[in-house]
Every structure is written in structure tokens, then in C-alpha cells.
Amino acid sequence: MSMAAEERSLRAPWVLTVPALMLFVGVLLIPLAMTVMLSFHDWGQYKGIEPVFILKNWHEIATDPYYAEMFWRTFRIAILTTLLTAVLGAPEAYILNRMSGRWKSFFLLVILGPLLISVVARTLGWALLFGGNNGLVNKLLMSLGVMRSPIPFMFTETGMIIALAHVMMPFMVLSVWAALQRLDPQIENAAMSLGAGPATIIRRIIMPQILPGVLSGAIIVFSLSASAFATPAIIGGRRLKVAATLAYDEFLNTLNWPLGAAVATLLLVALVLIVVGSNALIERRYAEVFR
Amino acid sequence: MSRNGPLALIFHTVFVIVMVAPILVVCLVAFTPEGFLSLPTNGFSLRWFRTIANYPEFIHAFWVSLGLGALSSLVALLFAVPAALAIARYRFRGRDALAALFLSPLMIPHVVLGIAFLRFFTSAGLGGTFAALIVAHVIIVFPFALRLTLAAATGMDRTVEMAAVSLGAGGWTLFRRVTLPLILPGVISGWALAFIQSFDDLTMTVFLAAPGTETLPVRMFLYIQDNIDPLVTSVSACVIAITMTALILLDRIYGLDRVLAGKGDTGR
Numbered sequence: 001m002s003m004a005a006e007e008r009s010l011r012a013p014w015v016l017t018v019p020a021l022m023l024f025v026g027v028l029l030i031p032l033a034m035t036v037m038l039s040f041h042d043w044g045q046y047k048g049i050e051p052v053f054i055l056k057n058w059h060e061i062a063t064d065p066y067y068a069e070m071f072w073r074t075f076r077i078a079i080l081t082t083l084l085t086a087v088l089g090a091p092e093a094y095i096l097n098r099m100s101g102r103w104k105s106f107f108l109l110v111i112l113g114p115l116l117i118s119v120v121a122r123t124l125g126w127a128l129l130f131g132g133n134n135g136l137v138n139k140l141l142m143s144l145g146v147m148r149s150p151i152p153f154m155f156t157e158t159g160m161i162i163a164l165a166h167v168m169m170p171f172m173v174l175s176v177w178a179a180l181q182r183l184d185p186q187i188e189n190a191a192m193s194l195g196a197g198p199a200t201i202i203r204r205i206i207m208p209q210i211l212p213g214v215l216s217g218a219i220i221v222f223s224l225s226a227s228a229f230a231t232p233a234i235i236g237g238r239r240l241k242v243a244a245t246l247a248y249d250e251f252l253n254t255l256n257w258p259l260g261a262a263v264a265t266l267l268l269v270a271l272v273l274i275v276v277g278s279n280a281l282i283e284r285r286y287a288e289v290f291r
Numbered sequence: 292m293s294r295n296g297p298l299a300l301i302f303h304t305v306f307v308i309v310m311v312a313p314i315l316v317v318c319l320v321a322f323t324p325e326g327f328l329s330l331p332t333n334g335f336s337l338r339w340f341r342t343i344a345n346y347p348e349f350i351h352a353f354w355v356s357l358g359l360g361a362l363s364s365l366v367a368l369l370f371a372v373p374a375a376l377a378i379a380r381y382r383f384r385g386r387d388a389l390a391a392l393f394l395s396p397l398m399i400p401h402v403v404l405g406i407a408f409l410r411f412f413t414s415a416g417l418g419g420t421f422a423a424l425i426v427a428h429v430i431i432v433f434p435f436a437l438r439l440t441l442a443a444a445t446g447m448d449r450t451v452e453m454a455a456v457s458l459g460a461g462g463w464t465l466f467r468r469v470t471l472p473l474i475l476p477g478v479i480s481g482w483a484l485a486f487i488q489s490f491d492d493l494t495m496t497v498f499l500a501a502p503g504t505e506t507l508p509v510r511m512f513l514y515i516q517d518n519i520d521p522l523v524t525s526v527s528a529c530v531i532a533i534t535m536t537a538l539i540l541l542d543r544i545y546g547l548d549r550v551l552a553g554k555g556d557t558g559r
Contacts, residue, residue, distance in 0.1 A: 016377035031411035121527035125313025227400030
């Protein structure tokens with residue numbers, strides 16, 4: 001390579017990425033830094049935001065049990081949603097993978113399609129299905145004899161978890177599906193020819209191999225559920241607050257921006273730590289799978 | 292490979308019904324002839340679709356969403372295509388860090404982005420403007436635009452480019468006549484997926500939209516907060532129909548499994 005060409009190939013990647021880099025520094029990193037700074041500012045009903053450095057908001061979040069309860073609720077809902085998607089999504093991905101070509105792609109479209117349909121519309125669907133004591137879900141469960149009296153779904157954590165699990169399910173199916181694609185079907189046949197029953201095959205052959213897929217799906221579902229806004233806001237109503245809906249309230253109703261910024265910063269830091277930490281754990285534990 | 296047993300098929304049927312039920316119920320209730328929320332038991336009616344015409348704020352919000360989605364996806368591509376070419380072709384210092392930065396909007400909760408942009412644009416004197424919405428949406432759709440363009444650029448046959456170079460093509464001509472046509476399916480799919488993401492976003496936009504720049508999801512959300520009636524189901528049914536059309540087009544052009552394959556994959 002000539003000197004000039006070599007110099008060009010050294011410079012070219014930077015020339016091509018600099019516009020995007022400037023965009024990201026200018027309107028992503030700076031606003032995020034401003035939000036972190038905002039969380040240290042003071043606020044008062046009449047004086048508004050005062051650009052001083054105090055720990056008032058952080059102190060309030062750390063000491064007021066209201067925030068501990070709210071964050072615990074947020075993460076509890078996210079954990080249960082993740083469990084629900086894993087328990088139902090993993091077997092479904094396995095069943096899908098065993099279907100023949102045309103059915104497989106049809107049902108994959110049916111299950112993954114909702115991913116792109118408006119979250120507001122999907123949650124509205126659950127609000128209609130739950131709708132009060134004589135909602136369709138309650139009618140169905142009672143006619144099946146699952147329970148005697150209707151249970152409330154609207155404005156409860158149960159309803160939030162069901163609706164969130166529905167919204168997040170495609171991510172789990174997709175993730176397990178990707179893990180199943182790496183699996184060699186011959187191993188299953190080999191186990192069968194050596195006399196393993198279906199239960200043994202699932203437990204000893206399939207489960208260990210799709211576990212990384214389930215775990216990486218769980219990370220995605222967990223982080224999206226913990227920061228979900230539309231579903232908790234519509235199903236949970238005005239009283240059952242999670243981190244995202246509380247931050248929304250502080251910003252657009254109470255107008256206490258510094259406190260809202262502190263809640264958002266805490267949510268961001270907690271999620272980044274959890275996601276990066278569990279990613280590192282999974283990759284170390286299953287290093288051979290990711291290679 | 293063995294087939295699914297009856298138990299597996301029952302599980303599968305119930306699973307699919309539950310996945311489809313909420314979407315189906317919205318579309319069915321939209322056709323109710325009654326003045327309240329109910330399944331259309333005695334005949335279908337289009338009255339609630341006609342009612343939308345009496346609510347100009349929904350129609351205006353639809354146009355805002357459409358323009359916002361189309362423009363922000365286009366702007367995102369203007370930045371993403373060069374970046375994708377650089378990341379796909381060159382091994383340079385900071386390459387991995389750059390790729391991670393460009394995909395980071397996938398990892399940052401949209402509520403945090405909404406707050407950050409609200410703070411940023413308000414102090415810049417642009418609070419609630421359409422321009423602010425465009426910039427914010429460019430950031431959130433960027434990873435989708437980048438990822439599909441990157442996949443196309445990585446899988447591209449570079450011998451065609453070399454042939455063009457040997458015939459004297461260079462710079463802009465090379466890009467416009469050879470490279471771009473080759474990566475075009477990826478670029479178009481990237482645009483479409485970016486558009487859908489922008490069109491669907493509520494969590495971030497709800498912080499930024501002001502009366503006049505409210506998008507359709509924001510308008511629907513604010514309406515649902517007050518009351519749920521058949522009107523909002525008919526609006527939702529329209530949104531679902533539009534998304535389904537885009538989805539089918541995307542599936543035909545590029546294959547939905549390929550579009551979605553990398554979608555939820557954070558950080559790697």
C-alpha cells in the first residue's frame with residue numbers, strides 16, 4: 001500500500017464516524033450528564049430549580065421509606081415478569097423449533113409480530129380483558145372453575161405483571177430461539193439412541209444448552225420491565241407507582257425536576273450495574289457458548 | 292427430529308391465544324355498534340371509526356407521528372450509513388467503544404432519555420418543539436438503523452467494489468453507484484424498523500411533546516388516562532392495521548426473522 005493510501009485508510013473510519021460521534025456526544029452524553037447534575041440541584045415550590053450543589057434529593061430518596069417501597073415494587077414486578085416469560089417463553093420456543101417449516105415461520109410471525117405493535121394498544125387490550133369484576137378474564141377463569149369469585153386485575157400488581165409479561169414475551173422467545181438455532185439436533189438423537197427418555201433429554205441435553213439463551217433473554221426482559229412506563233401507567237393507575245411513572249409525575253405534575261432526575265439517575269445506575277454485572281457473569285460461566 | 296406431542300400442542304395453542312387475545316379484543320371492540328365498551332355481539336358497525344373524524348387532535352397527532360417517524364429515521368440513516376461502513380470495514384482504535392456508544396440508546400431506559408432530553412431542550416429554549424422531537428427520535432432509532440445497515444455492509448461482496456475501483460470509480464461515484472445499491476435492502480429495512488420504533492415510542496416522547504407536537508401514542512395515552520371508551524379502541528385498531536401492513540412489507544423485503552434477530556440483543 002502506498003503512503004497516501006495507507007494514510008487514507010487510517011483516516012477514513014474517523015471521517016465516516018465523526019458526524020455520528022458528534023451527534024451522540026452533543027445530544028446524548030451532554031443531556032445525560034445534565035440530568036445527573038440536575039439531581040444535585042435544589043428545588044422549592046415557589047423558587048423553582050436552584051443550581052446549587054446539595055444532596056437533598058438523594059438524602060430524601062435514601063431516607064423516605066416511600067422510595068424504598070417504590071423501588072422494591074419496581075424490581076419485584078420486573079423479577080416476576082422475567083420469571084413468567086422464562087417459564088412460558090422457553091418451552092414455547094422449543095415447541096416452535098420442532099414445528100415443520102411453514103407452521104414454524106407462521107407462528108414465529110404471530111408471536112414476534114406484537115413486538116412492533118404499539119405498546120399502548122397492547123396494554124389497552126389487557127385493560128379491556130381485565131375490565132373490572134366482570135371482565136373477560138374473570139368470566140373465563142370462573143367458568144373454567146379455576147376460582148369462585150372474581151379477582152381484581154386492574155390497578156393491581158398481578159395485572160401489571162401479566163400485561164408486562166405479554167409485552168416482553170417476544171424478547172424471551174426470540175432469545176431462546178436464537179440459542180436453539182445453535183443446538184445440534186443430532187445430540188438429541190444420540191441421547192435417544194443411548195436410551196434416554198424425553199424427560200431426561202430435556203433435563204440433561206436441552207436445558208443446559210438453552211440456559212444461556214434464557215439468561216440473556218431474562219436480562220433484556222428484566223431491564224425493560226424495570227423501566228417500563230406505558231403498561232404500569234395504564235394498568236397500575238395513578239396510585240400504584242413504579243420508578244418510571246414516579247419520575248413522570250415529578251417532572252410533569254409536581255414539577256420537582258431535581259427529585260425526578262435523582263429517581264431516573266438511580267434507575268439508570270441500578271439497571272446498568274445489574275445488566276453489565278449479569279452479562280459478565282453469564283459470559284464467564286458459559287464462555288464456551290459465546291465463543 | 293421428533294414431532295411435538297399433544298401436550299406440547301395444547302400448550303402452544305393456549306400460548307398463541309393469549310398472545311393474540313389483547314390485540315384481537317381491541318380490534319373487535321372497535322367495531323361495536325354500542326355507545327360503550329362491548330364486544331360487537333349484534334352486528335358490526337363503523338360508527339367509532341367515523342367518530343375519529345370529530346377528534347382533529349387524533350388526526351393531527353397521526354400526521355405528527357408519521358412525519359416524525361419518516362424524518363427522524365431518514366436523518367438517523369444519514370449518520371448511521373457512514374458509521375456502519377466504517378465499523379464494518381476498518382479495524383481502528385476505539386472501534387468497539389464507538390459501536391457500544393452507538394448501540395447504547397438500546398440500554399438506556401427511555402424514561403431516562405425522556406428526562407435528559409426534556410432538561411436539555413428546555414434549557415436550549417427548544418422545549419416542546421418538533422425539532423427537539425426529531426433530534427430525540429434520531430437518537431433512539433439510531434441503533435436500529437445502524438444495526439441493519441451494518442449487517443448488510445458486513446455481508447456485502449466487496450469484489451464488485453474492487454472491480455469498480457479498477458475501472459476508475461472512486462469516492463462519491465463508487466458509493467452512489469456500487470456500494471449503496473448493494474446495501475440498499477439493509478438500509479431500507481433499517482429505515483422501516485427505525486420508523487416503527489419512532490412511530491411506537493411513548494415513554495420518551497411523553498416527556499417532550501407539547502400540545503401541537505403530541506404524537507399518536509402520546510395522544511392515545513393521555514386520552515386513556517382520562518377514560519377508556521370505544522373511540523380509543525378504533526384509533527388503536529387503525530394503528531395496529533398500519534403496523535401490520537408495515538410488518539408484512541418488511542417481511543417481504545427482508546425477512547422478519549432477520550430484522551428481529553438482533554433486535555433484543557443488548558450490548559454484544
